Amino acid sequence: MDRYEADLLLTMSEGEGPISSGVVDVVDGRVVWSGPSSEAPCRPEAAVHRIEGILMPGMVNIHCHSPMVLVRGAGEGLPVDRWLREAIWPREAMLTADDVRAGMRMGAAELLSNGITTSVEMYFHGDAVARGAAEAGLRCLVTAPVIEDARLSRFGVWEAQIEEMVATRDRWASSGLIEVGMGPHAAYSIPERCLRRIAEIAADTGMLVHIHVAEQEWEDAAVRERSGMSAPAYLESIGLLEGRALAAHAVWISDEDIDVFARNGVSVAHCPCSNAKHASGVARVDDLLAAGIRVGIATDGPASHHRLDLFEEMRTAIRLARIRQGDARALPPALALHMVTAGAADAIDRPDLGRLAPGARADMAALSPLEPSLHPVIPGEDDPVSRIVWSGSPACVESVWVGGRQVVEGGRVTSVDMEELRADMTGRAGRLSG
Numbered sequence: 001m002d003r004y005e006a007d008l009l010l011t012m013s014e015g016e017g018p019i020s021s022g023v024v025d026v027v028d029g030r031v032v033w034s035g036p037s038s039e040a041p042c043r044p045e046a047a048v049h050r051i052e053g054i055l056m057p058g059m060v061n062i063h064c065h066s067p068m069v070l071v072r073g074a075g076e077g078l079p080v081d082r083w084l085r086e087a088i089w090p091r092e093a094m095l096t097a098d099d100v101r102a103g104m105r106m107g108a109a110e111l112l113s114n115g116i117t118t119s120v121e122m123y124f125h126g127d128a129v130a131r132g133a134a135e136a137g138l139r140c141l142v143t144a145p146v147i148e149d150a151r152l153s154r155f156g157v158w159e160a161q162i163e164e165m166v167a168t169r170d171r172w173a174s175s176g177l178i179e180v181g182m183g184p185h186a187a188y189s190i191p192e193r194c195l196r197r198i199a200e201i202a203a204d205t206g207m208l209v210h211i212h213v214a215e216q217e218w219e220d221a222a223v224r225e226r227s228g229m230s231a232p233a234y235l236e237s238i239g240l241l242e243g244r245a246l247a248a249h250a251v252w253i254s255d256e257d258i259d260v261f262a263r264n265g266v267s268v269a270h271c272p273c274s275n276a277k278h279a280s281g282v283a284r285v286d287d288l289l290a291a292g293i294r295v296g297i298a299t300d301g302p303a304s305h306h307r308l309d310l311f312e313e314m315r316t317a318i319r320l321a322r323i324r325q326g327d328a329r330a331l332p333p334a335l336a337l338h339m340v341t342a343g344a345a346d347a348i349d350r351p352d353l354g355r356l357a358p359g360a361r362a363d364m365a366a367l368s369p370l371e372p373s374l375h376p377v378i379p380g381e382d383d384p385v386s387r388i389v390w391s392g393s394p395a396c397v398e399s400v401w402v403g404g405r406q407v408v409e410g411g412r413v414t415s416v417d418m419e420e421l422r423a424d425m426t427g428r429a430g431r432l433s434g
């Protein structure tokens with residue numbers, strides 16, 4: 001048994017605020033007890049770890065394409081459709097499975113050092129994504145994409161892509177770190193027969209369906225031309241929203257679309273920095289939340305927003321919400337923090353993540369008390385949640401554990417050889433840029 005004693009503990013359990021002098025007990029990678037040290041059970045056998053600063057759940061990033069660290073920086077100044085066709089797909093067409101594995105390992109190292117312990121990934125060569133994440137010790141929900149485009153023909157026809165996805169799931173079925181879901185790219189980029197097949201598999205297996213929805217304004221016309229419906233209504237009509245469904249972006253949606261999400265229990269991954277970078281638009285987060293929809297804040301891929309930083313993402317979400325609503329009380333810091341921890345975990349139906357409560361995975365991040373931006377701390381007036389959300393950054397992340405295994409120490413990732421990885425990545429990225 002390991003006992004973590006922190007100056008300040010945020011469990012992110014419902015209704016539980018910050019606990020000064022808190023304890024988390026961990027056995028076999030799971031939390032068995034958490035709460036104030038004054039109430040902690042007597043466990044003389046525990047190995048005690050002192051955390052000077054704040055201990056909180058590792059963050060849960062519910063929409064990402066981490067191996068795109070390999071193409072980070074390509075296509076500056078383009079809207080998403082041109083950015084994909086002109087800058088990204090030509091490079092991705094050259095990707096090998098080994099590139100993806102190396103890219104995922106690099107992305108995982110970055111996520112971990114930024115306090116993110118789980119990532120929902122959508123990228124080619126799902127098995128290589130899983131391997132790269134597992135090698136770095138990152139918890140990952142891998143959703144291999146299904147996509148049809150002449151430029152991406154090397155990934156095979158959709159039937160083969162689905163077959164490989166299901167095989168990947170079987171391969172990782174006993175992994176404690178990796179879960180495999182399905183990642184149909186978008187309603188406009190895949191044939192209807194394929195979407196129907198994915199819906200059938202999701203119904204049979206309970207696999208998460210992770211799909212881009214209404215990221216850009218033009219998508220609605222493209223889906224209506226095919227189906228006469230909006231993307232959410234179309235996906236509902238073919239049964240794709242019946243199981244665990246996660247819609248990424250959901251920027252250009254109507255009131256009726258929000259009803260579709262609400263009645264199907266669809267969750268939304270809100271990616272404010274990516275939406276801002278590509279001028280995609282501002283998502284209706286307040287309306288989604290008011291309809292009872294589970295919304296997590298996510299980074300999107302590192303080529304869409306360059307950083308895998310949920311601190312920055314939380315602040316951008318708050319700023320956009322406040323400008324959109326004209327209300328300085330909109331999206332309070334506590335809600336933003338919930339949307340990258342317990343709320344994000346709930347959005348992917350993983351209540352074992354994003355909170356430090358009995359039964360949850362011991363995925364934790366410790367923030368250093370020495371980081372200047374987290375000061376001052378005024379006794380009697382301190383609001384640690386507000387400090388973390390408004391002033392926190394990856395620089396504050398001192399230590400990180402995934403399933404009780406420490407993977408970041410002194411702000412540095414210890415689970416991979418960073419020097420070797422950096423050199424390897426530079427070579428691969430150069431080759432892909434042609």
Ligand SMILES: [Zn+2]
Nearest residue numbers: 212248300301
């Ligand atoms: Zn995306």
